Amino acid sequence: xxxxxxxxxxxxxxxxxxxxxxxxxxxxxxxxxxxxxxxxxxxxxxxxxxxxxxxxxxxxxxxxxxxxxxxxxxxxxxxxxxxxxxxxxxxxxxxxxxxxxxxxxxxxxxxxxxxxxxxxxxxxxxxxxxxxxxxxxxxxxxxxxxxxxxxxxxxxxxxxxxxxxxxxxxxxxxxxxxxxxxxxxxxxxxxxxxxxxxxxxxxxxxxxxxxxxxxxxxxxxxxxxxxxxxxxxxxxxxxxxxxxxxxxxxxxxxxxxxxxxxxxxxxxxxxxxxxxxxxxxxxxxxxxxxxxxxxxxxxxxxxxxxxxxxxxxxxxxxxxxxxxxxxxxxxxxxxxxxxxxxxxxxxxxxxxxxxxxxxxxxxxxxxxxxxxxxxxxxxxxxxxxxxxxxxxxxxxxxxxxxxxxxxxxxxxxxxxxxxxxxxx
Numbered sequence: 001x002x003x004x005x006x007x008x009x010x011x012x013x014x015x016x017x018x019x020x021x022x023x024x025x026x027x028x029x030x031x032x033x034x035x036x037x038x039x040x041x042x043x044x045x046x047x048x049x050x051x052x053x054x055x056x057x058x059x060x061x062x063x064x065x066x067x068x069x070x071x072x073x074x075x076x077x078x079x080x081x082x083x084x085x086x087x088x089x090x091x092x093x094x095x096x097x098x099x100x101x102x103x104x105x106x107x108x109x110x111x112x113x114x115x116x117x118x119x120x121x122x123x124x125x126x127x128x129x130x131x132x133x134x135x136x137x138x139x140x141x142x143x144x145x146x147x148x149x150x151x152x153x154x155x156x157x158x159x160x161x162x163x164x165x166x167x168x169x170x171x172x173x174x175x176x177x178x179x180x181x182x183x184x185x186x187x188x189x190x191x192x193x194x195x196x197x198x199x200x201x202x203x204x205x206x207x208x209x210x211x212x213x214x215x216x217x218x219x220x221x222x223x224x225x226x227x228x229x230x231x232x233x234x235x236x237x238x239x240x241x242x243x244x245x246x247x248x249x250x251x252x253x254x255x256x257x258x259x260x261x262x263x264x265x266x267x268x269x270x271x272x273x274x275x276x277x278x279x280x281x282x283x284x285x286x287x288x289x290x291x292x293x294x295x296x297x298x299x300x301x302x303x304x305x306x307x308x309x310x311x312x313x314x315x316x317x318x319x320x321x322x323x324x325x326x327x328x329x330x331x332x333x334x335x336x337x338x339x340x341x342x343x344x345x346x347x348x349x350x351x352x353x354x355x356x357x358x359x360x361x362x363x364x365x366x367x368x369x370x371x372x373x374x375x376x377x378x379x380x381x382x383x384x385x386x387x388x389x390x391x392x393x394x395x396x397x398x399x400x401x402x403x404x405x406x407x408x409x410x411x412x413x414x415x416x417x418x419x420x421x422x423x424x
Contacts (some may be wrong), residue, residue, distance in 0.1 A: 042142060043072035043239070043267040045199065045230035048115040050098030051087050053222045060220065061089040062279070065098040065255075069113060069277070070264030071147030071297075072232055074239050074424055076111070079103045083255045091215045092222060108145035113229040116153065122205070122224055125215050129205060130183065132158030136202040146230060147198035149191050154202055154227075156187070161369040182210035192230075197307055232268075238337055239267040239305035241390075243420035246293030246314045251412040265297040265308050265421060270340030274298045286406040287414055291316035295419070306357035307336035310419040311348070312395075317416050319398055321406050328352040331393040332376050335421040342423055344391040346384055351395055354381070376408075377401035390422030 020071035047068035053061035060414030067082040069075075080102045087095045097120050118135040130313045137153035151172070159166040161176055161184065170186035177183050186202040204225035209216055216222075249257040261277040275297045282290045292315045297310030312331040319325070346367070354361035357374065365381035374378040380397040396416035400408050 030316035035357065041234040042111045043074055043232040043234055044069045044076075044078070044104035044111070044113040044231065045072055045140075046070075046102045046104075046113050046115040046138075046228060048100040048102055048136075048138075048227045050100065050117055050119045050189070050226075051086065051089065051093050051095060051222075051224050052214075052226065053089065053092045053220060055217055055220050060216075061087075061092050061222075061227075065117070066097075066258060066262060067098045067100045068102045068115065068228075068262075068264070069104055070241070071266035072239075072241060072268060073241055073264070074234070075103060075241065076106055076248055076269050081253070081255075082258050084258070088302070089260075091126040092124070092220070093224060094121075094123045095119050095224075107141060109142070110141060112139060112141040113231055114139040115227040115229050117204075117225045117227050119204075119225045124205060124207060124222060124224060125181065128162060128178065128181065129207070130158070130160045131156060131205075134159070134204040134225040136204045136225040136227040138202045140198050140200055140229040140231045142198075142231050142233075147193055149193070149198055149229075151187075151189055151200065151202050152188060156204060161186075174382075175355045178207070180211055181213055181215075182208045184208075195420040197230065197232040199228065201228045202226070213262040223369075234267060238301055238323035239424045240265050240269060240299045240300075240301060240306055240308040240335070240341065240422070241267055241424065242297060242308055242333065242335070242419070242421040243311040244295040244297060244310040244312040244331065244333075246279070246295060246312050246418075247284075247288045247290060247317075247414075247416055248406035248418065249284065249287045249412060249414045250264070251409045256412065257282070257287055257414075261293045261295045263295040263297045263310070265299050265310055267301075267424075269299040269306070269308070270297065270303040272300075286408065287319070287412075288416070289318045290314050290416075299421075305336065305338050306423050308421050308423065309333075309334045310421050312417040312419045314395075314417045317396070319396060319414055319416060320400075320404075323357055323373065323376060324379065324396060324398065325351055326351050327356045329395045329417040331395045331417040331419040333391050333393050333419045333421040335389070335391060335423040336342060337389075337423040342389050344386060344392060345387075346382075346393045349382060349393050349395060350379065373398065375402060375404050377410075387422075389424060390420060392418070394418045396412075 049063035207222040209220040245259035369381040400412040
């Protein structure tokens, strides 16, 4: 999930000496022209999250408040955002409010992708690293002179490492030794640039654990305030787009439960690979609980045909405190074009063993089944939203319009198994 709620927090404070090494080269900290690219056809890339921790391939703490533009979106003027009130993953990291954004923009003479992650009241490794605010900003742009990257807007306030205050925002790629733990990179910036693409990753805090300690295993990697942006020139007449996620809930602009296991379909396809994102389950009562969620995206862009597919599979789902339940929910969307004809389909979408207010539904609901759900509002089943070149399926969507005993706010929109595929 986008944030964890654990009841305990270790009180251990690690005492360590501070050893600051010379900052490495600011790879993406300043604007710098790369080889000129095509400003008329670009794919936007971007992601942002507040906190993340891994041990090898094992996720110790999921990406909180994750948002982004996807793996290569062609949409212009897109804005995404996500918010969580707190993350409690002690002793790894705890935070206050996290806000993330992602935007694709047209600028004078070119295009721009920008993302940000703003994290408040951070506590890493039981007080070893604290800060009142950590904000990462990543911007990648293209104009007539080529690609550029910038971390302008990146700030750190009230940052303290091992008891030593850090004045202002650290220079890019400042490395600090953490005796008994390992090391931390502050304001980490990683830029890439080539004739057809550029990108910039900014991590305000990146801890690498290399020594045995009482808090976390050796090999643990912890990131706080991550922002990534990129642009890619498109050289094909056709491109793809799409996404899939298992669950999502919001009321107005307030995110109640972030998009779980989100995956995007790259605009130039997946080159024979199936992109997959999986989470063990979601637990945001009374809105949503579920078993395993698996989302996929795959596609090809050839000289004559472009074809893409996205899927979301959600097991053992319960919505609104059990008002709607199902053993299995699958959203499956397809989009293809041969340059003349666009073909769209939701074939493969299904709901197994659907139960509504304690009563079995009886069969697989047909597309755009709309039910007045007593005590809650409007329930959509297998909702299909289609344009001339895109198809989106929301297999379960509850729009709360009434006061209810669970206290779910009016206007809340809860979605289960949402996938979209488009071709351009």
